[in-house]
Amino acid sequence: MDHITVRHIVEAVSGTLLCGDADTELKHISIDSRSMRGADLFVPLIGEKSDAHRFLVQAMDNGAAAALTSEHEAAPEGFHGALIQVKDTKLALQTIGRCLRARLSIPLVGITGSVGKTTTREMVAAALSAKYKTFKTPANHNSQIGVPLTISEISENDEIGVLELGMSEPGEMAVIAEIAAVDSAVMTNIGVTHIENLGSRENILKEKLHIQDGMKAGGILFVNGDNDMLSTVHAKAGCHTVRYGLGTDNDYRAEDLSYPDGFPSFTMVHGEVRVPVKLTVMGEHNVMNALAALAVADAYGVPLADAAEKLLEFGGFKNRQQIYHKNGYTIVDDTYNASPDSMKAAIGVLSSLPAGRRIAVLADMKELGTETRKFHHEVGVYLGKAPVDVLVTYGDLAMEIENGAKEQNPALVAVHFQDNEKAAMEQWIQAEEKKGDCILFKGSNSMKLGEVAEHVCQRHH
Numbered sequence: 001m002d003h004i005t006v007r008h009i010v011e012a013v014s015g016t017l018l019c020g021d022a023d024t025e026l027k028h029i030s031i032d033s034r035s036m037r038g039a040d041l042f043v044p045l046i047g048e049k050s051d052a053h054r055f056l057v058q059a060m061d062n063g064a065a066a067a068l069t070s071e072h073e074a075a076p077e078g079f080h081g082a083l084i085q086v087k088d089t090k091l092a093l094q095t096i097g098r099c100l101r102a103r104l105s106i107p108l109v110g111i112t113g114s115v116g117k118t119t120t121r122e123m124v125a126a127a128l129s130a131k132y133k134t135f136k137t138p139a140n141h142n143s144q145i146g147v148p149l150t151i152s153e154i155s156e157n158d159e160i161g162v163l164e165l166g167m168s169e170p171g172e173m174a175v176i177a178e179i180a181a182v183d184s185a186v187m188t189n190i191g192v193t194h195i196e197n198l199g200s201r202e203n204i205l206k207e208k209l210h211i212q213d214g215m216k217a218g219g220i221l222f223v224n225g226d227n228d229m230l231s232t233v234h235a236k237a238g239c240h241t242v243r244y245g246l247g248t249d250n251d252y253r254a255e256d257l258s259y260p261d262g263f264p265s266f267t268m269v270h271g272e273v274r275v276p277v278k279l280t281v282m283g284e285h286n287v288m289n290a291l292a293a294l295a296v297a298d299a300y301g302v303p304l305a306d307a308a309e310k311l312l313e314f315g316g317f318k319n320r321q322q323i324y325h326k327n328g329y330t331i332v333d334d335t336y337n338a339s340p341d342s343m344k345a346a347i348g349v350l351s352s353l354p355a356g357r358r359i360a361v362l363a364d365m366k367e368l369g370t371e372t373r374k375f376h377h378e379v380g381v382y383l384g385k386a387p388v389d390v391l392v393t394y395g396d397l398a399m400e401i402e403n404g405a406k407e408q409n410p411a412l413v414a415v416h417f418q419d420n421e422k423a424a425m426e427q428w429i430q431a432e433e434k435k436g437d438c439i440l441f442k443g444s445n446s447m448k449l450g451e452v453a454e455h456v457c458q459r460h461h
Contacts, residue, residue, distance in 0.1 A: 001027055001100065002156045006066050006082040009041060012099040013084065013092040015068070019075045020082025024065050029096070029152045031145065036063035043068050043093045045145065056083075068092055090145065097148025097179040104154060108161045109296055110180055112173070112211050113188025113224075114204065115342045117142070117164050119281070119320065120188050120289045125162040126314045127297035130306035132159040142166035147176050160300065165211055168367075169197045173210040181214035184299065186222040186292050190229035191341040196369035205229050212236045222295050224288060225250040242299070244291040246284075252295040254287050262352050268294050268304065275304045281316045282323065282352065285345040319450050321349060326460035328435035330355060333457070334442045335450035338365045340375045344382050346442045356436025357389040361429070361452070363443025364395035364419070373400045380404020384412060392429065395419040395447055419447065426452055430459065 007022040009015070027039035033055035036042075042059035044052035044067065053071045057078040060067065066082035068089045075083050086092040101108075109128075111121045118140070125136040135158040141150045142164040154161055163180050167173040190205045198204050212221060212235065221235035225243030235241045244252040254266040254277075264287045268275045277294070279286055290311055297307035316322055319336040330353060334346045343365060350358050360383060368375050380401040383391065391414040393402045402414045417425040429452075433439065441453040 001029070001152050004100075006084070008099075009066070009068075009096060010084055013068070013086050013095050015092070016085040018069075018072065018083040018085050019079075020066060022082070024082050026065060029093070029149055030059070030064065031093075031149070033059035033064075034062060038063055038065075040064045041066045041068070041096075043089050045090055045093075046070075093148050094144065094175065094179055097151050098181075100148075100151050100154075101179060101181050104151075104161075106154070106158055106160055107183040107300070108163055108180060110163050110165045110177070110182035110185040110211050111188070112165045112167070112185065112208050114191030114193040115339050115345075116188040116285060116289055117166060119286065119316070120186060120292050121162050121164045122314055123286075123289050123293035123311060124186065124296050126310045127293040127307035128160055128162065128300060128302060130297065130310045131302040132300070133157060134159070135161040137162065137164040140164075140166075142176075144172060144175050144179075147179050151179070167207055170203070170207060173207050174213055177211050177213040177215075179214075181216070182211065182219070183216060184220040184222065184296065185211045185215065186296060187211070187224065187230055187233070188289070188292065189224050189227045189341065191339055192368055192371075192375060193339040193341075195371075196367045199369070201229055205233070209233070212239065215239060220299055222292055222299075224292070226288070242295055244295045245288060250291075252291050252298075254291060257284075257287065259352055262349075262354070264290075268308065270295075270298065270304075273304060275308050277308045278312060279314075280312055281314065282321060282349045283345050284348060285342075319453075321346065323353075324457050326457055329433065329456075329460050330438040331453060331457050331460075332438065332440040332442075333450060333453040334440065335447075335453055336445060338363070338442055338444045339368075340365065340379055343379045343442055346440055347379075347383050347386050347388065350388065350438060350440040351386045353438045355438030356434065357438070358387060359390040359392065359429075359433070359437055359439045360388050361392040361394065361425075361439060361441045361449065362398055362401050363393070363447035363449045364397040366444040366446055372397060376400035377404040380406075381408045384408025389413065390432075391415075392417070392425065394422070394425055394443065394449065398443070422448070422452065426455060429456065 006024045030040045042064040128134045217238040219239040223230040226245035243250045257266040265278045321334045324331045377400045381404040384405040393416045443449040
């Protein structure tokens with residue numbers, strides 16, 4: 001935040017200053033009483049299990065300059081600094097986010113979709129950085145709470161911003177979109193992530209389209225034209241639609257796609273413009289993410305050749321298709337999370353890698369609703385058609401992956417472990433692995449398969 005004082009916050013939230021100096025300058029917003037960077041506004045949130053109002057004094061002791069409260073009529077003993085009384089601290093945080101957004105003059109690009117949001121965010125930011133000082137969402141601050149925090153970190157030196165906007169329940173995107181008020185938006189795909197809460201892909205699409213709620217006239221909606229749910233979607237009235245993908249009907253498309261050394265190489269085609277592109281992350285899904293980034297960059301006047309060069313700098317994230325070559329073994333750690341689409345994409349990456357044997361270690365996918373076993377079975381059928389030599393499944397739901405795979409390929413070597421048999425699974429992998437193997441680890445974050453991948457990497461360091 002730049003040039004924001006306690007007085008500005010009081011006015012924005014229609015609050016009451018219980019104590020402290022209204023002219024105190026504020027630089028950051030924090031919801032963690034243990035983490036202050038100096039001149040912070042501490043916002044104590046009330047959760048299902050805890051109420052952060054208990055830590056007001058601790059926040060001030062750790063360097064906060066001011067705090068909100070919905071539970072005090074006067075400053076508690078030991079409190080020092082400015083204390084602002086509000087009706088609801090979470091709603092006040094969102095109001096602050098809207099007010100800070102209104103003060104910004106730079107364009108903001110929103111990124112949403114069932115999978116690929118974070119990677120697309122990074123690629124869009126990289127492409128835009130060829131021309132602009134680009135701000136991007138830090139970490140995973142993409143929720144009703146995270147987006148206001150993200151906006152508060154945009155500085156007067158930034159020239160454009162890329163915000164990741166996530167949602168997991170009905171009505172959430174509308175709240176986030178109103179806060180972010182993006183100038184353009186990218187929709188990566190509509191899959192089945194969070195279908196447990198939303199009921200159907202149609203409902204997911206309906207919710208995701210709310211990303212346009214705060215978009216100004218003349219804004220652009222960039223959509224994955226290859227996705228069955230997005231291929232016929234159009235931007236709201238007064239805004240434009242741009243499609244990207246591998247299909248010939250897309251405004252930005254990839255031709256001459258190949259995978260030298262396993263990494264995608266292609267020609268980006270837009271009208272008469274043709275630009276060679278090479279990536280340092282694997283998988284056809286990353287070609288789609290790169291096309292989205294190039295389309296956005298072109299819309300904001302970035303020379304496409306410069307944008308393509310910047311994409312080379314993106315090498316992925318920890319636990320997101322990170323590929324390690326260790327002592328004759330190749331380990332693919334893609335354990336950050338899992339959905340049917342991302343699971344198939346990971347199997348595609350495994351299939352593209354040169355290896356003596358390809359081993360897929362796959363765990364449960366969570367939050368897929370009533371048809372979860374069907375989705376796991378479909379992943380198994382997909383794997384059964386791929387050049388995978390060994391399948392290791394982990395967890396009750398993952399057994400359906402094995403069933404689908406064996407149905408498609410009865411000769412596939414497959415072994416299953418329940419979710420209380422992680423140690424046994426690690427022992428089996430250690431006993432069976434051979435030099436030249438490529439081993440993929442993929443599953444929902446809660447299955448903690450990343451720990452297994454890390455142990456395998458450490459063993460072969």
